[in-house]
Structures are given as C-alpha cells and as structure tokens.
Amino acid sequence: MKKRAYTCGLDAAVDVVGGKWKxxxxxxxHEEPLRFGALxxxxxxxxxxxxxxxxxxxxTFGLVHxxxxxxxxxxVEYSLTDLGTSLNKALEPLGDWGEEHMATIEAIPRD
Structure with a gap:
C-alpha cells in the first residue's frame, strides 16, 4: 500500500473509514468478535x-484483527483492535446526529 500525505486529520480519518460499509x-x-456469517x-x-x-x-489499516x-x-473470527475501537468511539457522535435527524434525512427526495 502506497503511503499518503494528508492535509488534515479529517482527511486521514475519511481515508480510513470512507465508503458505506466500514x-x-x-x-x-463493537461488542464482541464475530464470524463472517454473523457479520x-x-x-x-x-x-x-x-x-x-x-x-x-x-x-490492512489495523482496525480489525x-x-x-x-x-x-x-x-475465523474478526474483532476490533484498539485503533478500531477508538475510531468507533469517534464515530458515535456522528451516529447520534444521524439518529436525531433520521426522519429529515429520509424525507429528502432522491433520484
């Protein structure tokens, strides 16, 4: 994997957690190790x-073991590393924001 220079912390964080699935x-x-099927x-x-x-x-990013x-x-079981746990904690406020505004977001017309 090629090393990358970031312009700010948000740039680095979005690179690691970018996309819909991560x-x-x-x-x-967040609670316990899980097997592939459970995930x-x-x-x-x-x-x-x-x-x-x-x-x-x-x-590869060191989020999952x-x-x-x-x-x-x-x-085979997958679990969060300390780095993954800390990122999960950082995402909690974003999840709270989504919960608070879910109805508004769902009402937005999409193509």
Missing amino acids: ALLLWAL KRLVPDISEKMLIQQLREME REVYHQVPPK
Whole structure:
C-alpha cells in the first residue's frame, strides 16, 4: 500500500473509514468478535465479495484483527483492535446526529 500525505486529520480519518460499509462493520464488531456469517447477517445489504474486501482493507489499516482457529471445520473470527475501537468511539457522535435527524434525512427526495 502506497503511503499518503494528508492535509488534515479529517482527511486521514475519511481515508480510513470512507465508503458505506466500514462504519457499519465497525459498529457490528463493537461488542464482541464475530464470524463472517454473523457479520453478513448484521449488515445484510453487503455482498460477500464486498464484505471480504472491506474486512481486508480494515485489517490492512489495523482496525480489525482476523483470528484463524486451526480446527475442523475451520473457524475465523474478526474483532476490533484498539485503533478500531477508538475510531468507533469517534464515530458515535456522528451516529447520534444521524439518529436525531433520521426522519429529515429520509424525507429528502432522491433520484
């Protein structure tokens, strides 16, 4: 992965959590480690391919830890790292804002 220079903290944060899915996956993992299938059920609109891609990117950024248990059948769990937990906490006020204004946002006509 190529290193990037950021212009401000918000630029760096948006680079890490950008897109629709990462914030939802962070929230899904906030209580306990989860397996792939459980994550898919908690974020039902995400495709398997996108879920795999997002988890890999989050692992690269150090937000998620992937634990492989060598057993039959194989078991893999995903959990938040300290960095992922701190980002999740930073996103809480944004989620609160969304809850407060959800009706207004839902009423906005879209193409």
